Amino acid sequence: MNTDRTTGLTHLRVTLSERFYIGPGRADLMELIAGTGSISEAARRMGMSYKRAWSLAQALNDGFGAPLIETARGGKGQGASLTPAGREVLERYRGMQEATRRAIARDVEALSALQSICLAANNT
Amino acid sequence: MNTDRTTGLTHLRVTLSERFYIGPGRADLMELIAGTGSISEAARRMGMSYKRAWSLAQALNDGFGAPLIETARGGKGQGASLTPAGREVLERYRGMQEATRRAIARDVEALSALQSICLAANNT
DNA sequence: CCTCGATATGTTCAACTAGACATATCGACT
DNA sequence: AGTCGATATGTCTAGTTGAACATATCGAGG
Numbered sequence: 001m002n003t004d005r006t007t008g009l010t011h012l013r014v015t016l017s018e019r020f021y022i023g024p025g026r027a028d029l030m031e032l033i034a035g036t037g038s039i040s041e042a043a044r045r046m047g048m049s050y051k052r053a054w055s056l057a058q059a060l061n062d063g064f065g066a067p068l069i070e071t072a073r074g075g076k077g078q079g080a081s082l083t084p085a086g087r088e089v090l091e092r093y094r095g096m097q098e099a100t101r102r103a104i105a106r107d108v109e110a111l112s113a114l115q116s117i118c119l120a121a122n123n124t
Numbered sequence: 125m126n127t128d129r130t131t132g133l134t135h136l137r138v139t140l141s142e143r144f145y146i147g148p149g150r151a152d153l154m155e156l157i158a159g160t161g162s163i164s165e166a167a168r169r170m171g172m173s174y175k176r177a178w179s180l181a182q183a184l185n186d187g188f189g190a191p192l193i194e195t196a197r198g199g200k201g202q203g204a205s206l207t208p209a210g211r212e213v214l215e216r217y218r219g220m221q222e223a224t225r226r227a228i229a230r231d232v233e234a235l236s237a238l239q240s241i242c243l244a245a246n247n248t
Numbered sequence: 249c250c251t252c253g254a255t256a257t258g259t260t261c262a263a264c265t266a267g268a269c270a271t272a273t274c275g276a277c278t
Numbered sequence: 279a280g281t282c283g284a285t286a287t288g289t290c291t292a293g294t295t296g297a298a299c300a301t302a303t304c305g306a307g308g
Contacts, residue, residue: 011137011147014228016235023135040284049267054286066242073285075276080285085242092235096228103227104138104220111140111216118190118209164254173297178256197255199306204255249308256303265294273286278279 009108012100014093020063022093029056030082030090033069037079064089133232136224138217144187146217153180154206154214157193161203188213 013023032042043053057069057080068086072078082090137147156166167177181193181204192210196202206214 009139011139011145012224013135013137014232014235015133015135016232016239020239021135038284050285051268051287052266064239064242066239066246071285072275074274074283076283077276078274078284085238088238089235092231096231099227099231100136100224103223107216107220107223108138108140111138111213114209114212115140115144115188115190118188122190162254174255175257175298176296195255196305198253198304200253201306202254202304251308252306254304257301259298259300261296261298263295263297266292268289268291270289271287274284276282278281 010097010100010104012097014096017063020060020065022060022089024097026056026060027090027093027097029053030060030069030086033057033080034082034087034090037081039069039071039080042080060086134221134224134228136221138220141187144184144189146184146213148221150180150184151214151217151221153177154184154193154210157181157204158206158211158214161205163193163195163204166204184210 011024013021015021029042029046032045033039036042036045039053039057040050043050046053057071061067061069064085066085067083068089069080070083070086071080135148137145139145153166153170156169157163160166160169163177163181164174167174170177181195185191185193188209190209191207192213193204194207194210195204
């Protein structure tokens with residue numbers, strides 16, 4: 001099911017409150033909404049149903065307590081977009097992902113090495 | 125269902141390979157196994173079924189490719205424990221959690237502040 | 249050789265989830 | 279007024295998941 005939404009090695013979820021968190025999937029969705037200007041198109045590209053994407057958007061807005069994703073129905077200007085707050089949340093999250101990657105790089109490397117050693121020992 | 129296995133604000137999952145990853149739940153389970161010397165007791169304390177805990181232990185061992193959790197059946201020395209590799213994996217993971225916490229502290233703070241501002245604006 | 253506590257493993261049933269469909273709604277534009 | 283593309287929402291169904299429940303197994307020690 002999960003086409004690995006991990007963006008590399010680290011899957012980071014930041015919980016701001018009892019009702020709001022952001023992780024790789026939600027961030028990717030926000031990014032695609034910003035890029036395509038449409039929830040349905042973002043859903044297609046993420047390989048999920050429109051309904052699921054819409055529900056996630058709702059969860060983001062409701063959980064945060066203020067709109068992060070705005071929608072407009074009908075006519076030419078219809079579609080979805082990020083609010084300024086939404087853009088900041090996304091940007092911050094990307095920053096945290098990068099900071100985390102840097103912060104744990106050495107440990108990840110060490111774990112990989114440990115695993116290689118164990119695997120080699122098993123083949124003896 | 126999920127009694128929040130986040131240990132604070134950050135939920136970090138590190139994917140070492142296609143077949144192995146470690147996150148907060150698996151780390152907690154390993155820690156409890158190390159502490160109690162028993163899978164069943166660890167399961168009880170985490171509020172999960174023995175079977176689920178046992179499956180997780182299997183997934184950890186199988187995924188890593190070498191035993192991280194060892195078990196012994198029968199008699200006095202029976203129970204479960206971490207192998208040296210298991211101890212190192214756990215220790216590294218805790219280190220990465222801490223490093224991540226430090227690395228993103230400022231951003232988390234900024235996001236919290238942003239949320240407060242938005243909530244205040246909504247009450248106007 | 250029988251007990252005891254813990255591991256090992258299969259089965260079954262309930263709950264949750266996600267996806268598929270099916271519409272309803274909206275509003276600028278022609 | 280009618281078209282069109284996208285949002286908004288409900289319903290139904292199938293697949294997944296996990297918790298119970300039920301045993302089987304192990305082996306040191308009394």
